Amino acid sequence: MPAPRSDADWLAAAARLAARGRPLSRPNPAVGCLIVREGRVVGRGWTREGGRPHAEAAALEQAGDRARGADVYVTLEPCAHLSQRGPACADLLADAAPARVVIGCEDPDPRTAGEGIARLRAAGIAVSLVPLPAVEDSLAGYLTRxxxxxxHVTLKLAMSLDGCVALANGESRWITGEAARAHVHxxxxxADAILVGGETWRADKPRLDVRVPGLGERSPKRVLLSRGVAPDGVKVINSPGAIARLDDVQYLYVEGGAETGASFLAADLVDRLEIYRAPIVIGDGLRAVGGIGLEALALAHGRWTLVEEARLGSDRFAAYRRTRQGET
Incomplete structure (x- = not known):
């Protein structure tokens, strides 16, 4: 007989459920919620398109009376502020009277921060905070903002074994195979938005859309790093730091080119680095990344932590999380 699942197990499952809400939940974070009674899920929910209903509201509606005395696992502290779009989730949970609410992350929003937990405890509900990397990752866009x-910035690089993205003459289609390209899409x-540099835009004329059956409507907004005039349907910013003005964007996907990627790395604005490596050697080609201003090799160490890897056809994929001071 399998061992009972721990609180961390249920929260990790709630974090995976939350992924269904990304990025359509914007401007709200994608939150996941599970209601468990005697080891069985009786309610589940995730933040829906446009931010409503919230994950807790959806899970409580599914659970009904079975929520009373149950355990609730939610990735983000239940909201406590008033809204014209619906009641506060802390109040909904208090009315439902579960035995426990286990929370993966406190809400940094000052309208809720700590108040959601306090309201639940005032209603006689036991509350536990169980920080979990999987939960933080599922809320990365919201927490980074x-x-x-x-x-939250993801930089994607597709390269040869020797770190090239193109031949010396600029030919770059295709470095990786179909499986890797589908993974990119x-x-x-x-992502909420996808960004390339002006040189890539002019040279490759990329569509920057999603070409996976059934996901075409998920194509992100297009952003161009350039000092030129914005093409139709594309927003232009003139420096990496200007991404702060992309108010409706929680997740930004940066695809190229080499100087654009280098500028984001140099500004320490990359939170996740995704590398697709094809089993080819190019030699005298164009490098994947330009200079990023490192003055000593020691400064390159300790910055990136491997968080995911996979084989995609003949290609290899690896994702790294930026490890900043105070993080592990």
């Missing part, structure tokens, strides 16, 4: 005032579908 709250902490740093900008979107799925990643685009999870």
């Amino acid at each position: 709250a902490r740093f005032g900008r979107p 799925a990643s685009r579908a999870r």
Whole structure:
């Protein structure tokens, strides 16, 4: 007989459920909620398109009376502020009277911060806070904007074994195979916006859309890093730091080119680095990344932590999280 699942197990499951809400939940964070009674899920929910209903409201509606005395697992502290769009989730949970609410992350929003937990405890409900990397990752866009005032940035690089993105003459289609390219399109579908540099835009004329069956409507907004005039349907910013002005963007996907990627790395604005490596050697080609201003090799160490890897056909995928001071 399998061992009972721990609070961390249920929260990790809630974090995976929350992924269904990204990025359509904007401007709200994608939150996941599970209601468990005697080891069985009786209610589940995630933040729906446009931010409503919230995950807790959806899970409580599914659970009904079975929520009373149950355990609730929610990735983000239940909201406590009034809204014309619906009641506060802390109040909904208090009325439902579960035995426990286990929360993966406190809400940095000052309208809720700590108040959601306090309201639940005032209603006689036991509350536990169980910080979990999987939960933080599932809320990365929301938390990055709250902490740093900008979107969460993923930099994608597709390269040869020797770190090239193109031949010396600029030919770059295709470095990776179909499976890797499909993976990239799925990643685009999870972003609010996609950014390339002006040189890439002029040379490659990229569509920057999602070409996966069933996900075409998930194509992100297009952003161009350039000092030129904005093409139709494209927003132009003139520096990496200007991403802070992309108010409706929680997740930004940066695809290229080499100087654009280098500028984001040099400004320390990359939170996740995704590398697709094809089993080819180019030699005298164009490098994947330009200079990023490192003055000593020691400064390159300790910055990136491997968080995911996979084989995609003949290509290899690896994702790294930026490890900043105070993080592990």
